[in-house]
Structures are given as structure tokens and as C-alpha cells.
Amino acid sequence: MISLQRIRNDTSIPRKYRSPSKNRHELDLMQRHLAGEEPSERHWSAAKRWLKRESFGKCAYCEARTDTVAHGDIEHFRPKTIYWWLAYCWDNWLFACQICNESYKRAQFPVAGARMTEWDLDDAVLSEIAGSLAPCPLDGDARYCLGAYWAEAKAERADLIDPYREDPSSLLAWKVDSIEEAVMVVPASRRAATQRRVKACVRVLGLNREELYRERWAKYVDLKLYVRVRAKLPGNDPLRAEIERKIESMMADDASYAGMCRYFVRRVWKLPL
Ligand SMILES: [Zn+2]
Incomplete structure (x- = not known):
């Protein structure tokens, strides 16, 4: 998981999701709720391309690329079955893979x-x-501004990490298991809240499922090899610069498992990259 940023402008957020158009859709949502009907999936499906772009084409939770074999989901961070009134809330949506979202x-x-x-x-x-x-995602409605929404959200002390609201790198660490050939997500500190929250993320999102820990292992093995080769090369060797560019590309926002790569490069091996 890496930090994500909402792009808040007229072109990134279609008109129907902003005030005053969103009033009409919220009226529909309330009528559906009173009638015992589901909210309309069509309403948020049109937002997928924008959220996918903010998430660099990766699942916002597990950081696997979704586009090779699946379309990915619009995920309601606060589930619409509990928080029905946030079903059409732009700031409650993120882009996630079907496995994190639907299976876990x-x-x-x-x-x-x-x-x-x-x-x-x-x-x-x-x-x-x-x-x-x-x-309103553009904060254009004085009746309920983003600041008030975030204050309410913060008071809940949610276990799951919203990568749009806090930096996951302060909570998540990764542990190598060379015998199992796995890299597991673990809490970054002994603080009780960090332990509780990271364990919840692992359990609820399946962040240590086998498919992920094996892929992370493969990425880690490549990363470690590049770091070892770099260490053997003199500072002025053009190959060293090439290797450094490769390591940096593995930590880039659009690289799968970039959060793990940043952790090892910067916090474990303490490289100035
Ligand atoms: Zn995922």
C-alpha cells in the first residue's frame, strides 16, 4: 500500500458527482434505501477510470496490477451495507482488485x-x-464540508488504512521468510494501535495471501540482486547509474509492490535513493 492523492478538479470529477447534481442522486439513494433497494452500481461505475488513474492502475490495498486479467472494482472503503448513506460518496471510493474487495x-x-x-x-x-x-468532492457545499466529514471519520478510529488519508508507510513493514520464499506484511512498530490496525488489514484484506507473498518474494529477490550489484560497482560506473534507475523504477508510484520496495531500499538498506 502506498499513499494516494485525490485529484480534485472539474475534469477529474464528472459533473454528476459534484454539487448541485449530486443532490438528485442522493435523493434517489434515500428513496432506494427507504424502499429496501440496493444503491445503483451504475452510479459509481463511471468513476472507475478516474480512481484507477489515481491508483496508478494498481489495487489501492495490495498494489497488484489489476489490468492484465481483470477490470478491478470501485471499492467502498466504508461498506455500503453499513454506511448506506456513503454509497454515492466520492471520497469513500477507491480502486481495488476483485480479490481484496470481493473475496476478502x-x-x-x-x-x-x-x-x-x-x-x-x-x-x-x-x-x-x-x-x-x-x-461534495470539490468541497462546494457548505452544509457538509470535507473537513466535517474527515472529523467524523477520524473519530471512528478505523482499523483499515485509507491510503488517501494517511501514509501507509508509517504503519506497514515487510518481513522476509527465505525458507517459505515469502515476504509478509507485518506491523511497523510495537505500538498497540499499529499492531491492531495492521493485523486487521492483513486479516480483512488478505494482504498475506499466498499469491501476494510469492509475488512479493519474486520482486524482493530482483530488488536485492540489483542492490548487491550496485554495491560492487564504483560510483562513476555507468552501469551503477543504470542499476539505480532500475531500483528507482521499482519504487515508483506505478510499480507493483512499490511500498515494499521503498521499505527495503530506504528503511532497511538505507540507500539514498
Ligand atoms: Zn488487491
């Missing part, structure tokens, strides 16, 4: 604090609420 996470969302308060629609005038179920 599903509707799980462990929190250590109090959950966000659910909207009570029973006596509400829906048309007055419409537009303020979720913040």
Missing part, C-alpha cells in the same frame, strides 16, 4: 471508536437532506 473485505469495517451516526430518514424531508448525505 466484503462488508467488514472494524473500528475502535464510535461508528458514524446513521441518517434517520423516518421524519425527514428528503429533498431538504439531499446533497448533504456526503461531502
